[in-house]
Amino acid sequence: xxxxxxxxxxxxxxxxxxxxxxxxxxxxxxxxxxxxxxxxxxxxxxxxxxxxxxxxxxxxxxxxxxxxxxxxxxxxxxxxxxxxxxxxxxxxxxxxxxxxxxxxxxxxxxxxxxxxxxxxxxxxxxxxxxxxxxxxxxxxxxxxxxxxxxxxxxxxxxxxxxxxxxxxxxxxxxxxxxxxxxxxxxxxxxxxxxxxxxxxxxxxxxxxxxxxxxxxxxxxxxxxxxxxxxxxxxxxxxxxxxxxxxxxxxxxxxxxxxxxxxxxxxxxxxxxxxxxxxxxxxxxxxxxxxxxxxxxxxxxxxxxxxxxxxxxxxxxxxx
Numbered sequence: 001x002x003x004x005x006x007x008x009x010x011x012x013x014x015x016x017x018x019x020x021x022x023x024x025x026x027x028x029x030x031x032x033x034x035x036x037x038x039x040x041x042x043x044x045x046x047x048x049x050x051x052x053x054x055x056x057x058x059x060x061x062x063x064x065x066x067x068x069x070x071x072x073x074x075x076x077x078x079x080x081x082x083x084x085x086x087x088x089x090x091x092x093x094x095x096x097x098x099x100x101x102x103x104x105x106x107x108x109x110x111x112x113x114x115x116x117x118x119x120x121x122x123x124x125x126x127x128x129x130x131x132x133x134x135x136x137x138x139x140x141x142x143x144x145x146x147x148x149x150x151x152x153x154x155x156x157x158x159x160x161x162x163x164x165x166x167x168x169x170x171x172x173x174x175x176x177x178x179x180x181x182x183x184x185x186x187x188x189x190x191x192x193x194x195x196x197x198x199x200x201x202x203x204x205x206x207x208x209x210x211x212x213x214x215x216x217x218x219x220x221x222x223x224x225x226x227x228x229x230x231x232x233x234x235x236x237x238x239x240x241x242x243x244x245x246x247x248x249x250x251x252x253x254x255x256x257x258x259x260x261x262x263x264x265x266x267x268x269x270x271x272x273x274x275x276x277x278x279x280x281x282x283x284x285x286x287x288x289x290x291x292x293x294x295x296x297x298x299x300x301x302x303x304x305x306x307x308x309x310x311x312x313x314x315x316x317x318x319x
Contacts, residue, residue: 185204
């Protein structure tokens with residue numbers, strides 16, 4: 001359960017950068033939970049239930065109308081008790097407590113009303129869980145954030161996923177690797193210099209679109225996390241200017257996955273959602289740093305201070 005903080009103003013935030021970001025839509029007085037979309041977060045395994053809970057927390061504060069967590073059945077009671085706002089879906093588990101390939105039909109049957117998917121936080125690296133991930137990418141074309149252990153599963157994949165999807169229509173694929181995950185996907189070292197990082201990110205999107213999309217018209221975006229996170233669709237490139245060293249701690253990437261998934265569920269265009277999620281994620285860490293030392297900031301603090309970041313962004317853009 002997260003107690004949010006909405007009145008902190010970050011120091012040192014780049015006002016010029018924030019003004020150039022896409023604007024979040026204002027909520028309608030006639031809106032209801034269905035108006036703002038349902039996000040399905042797929043993740044978790046025995047010993048790693050926290051990751052999927054953090055992703056769910058990010059989705060809650062970023063405005064998804066409904067947040068549903070699909071997890072292996074052994075951890076479902078733990079996940080369900082974490083926040084009363086979560087809906088949960090228990091899926092068949094392997095003997096080691098990860099998602100079983102047998103759960104694919106259960107998941108596909110439960111997708112009614114889902115607006116977007118986030119997959120990866122805390123999944124673990126069992127081979128059977130990898131099969132589960134690849135099935136979902138082949139069969140579901142809903143907008144999807146692919147992170148963490150889902151990226152590990154795809155790093156082992158050499159065949160493309162294209163084919164006729166059963167569910168959805170050309171939803172964006174957004175990959176969110178940190179440098180280590182990106183190195184595994186590309187099978188090469190990631191350069192430190194920013195121009196070279198940008199070019200490596202663009203090249204990946206251009207050359208690997210066919211491996212990871214169902215349809216050639218499907219948007220494919222890479223968010224290469226780190227200092228000055230790079231966001232690209234292979235042509236356009238955006239470099240983030242928010243954030244601080246407080247984000248260098250476990251779980252903050254899971255929070256970003258939930259934030260981004262929630263924006264996609266609200267039908268915000270994929271590149272706009274990517275830029276906003278990354279910038280607000282970093283801005284939330286800046287807000288947290290007004291009250292906490294950088295060493296003490298946790299992933300849960302990014303969720304707590306996200307409302308402050310959102311309030312500040314809107315104030316700056318309205319001026």
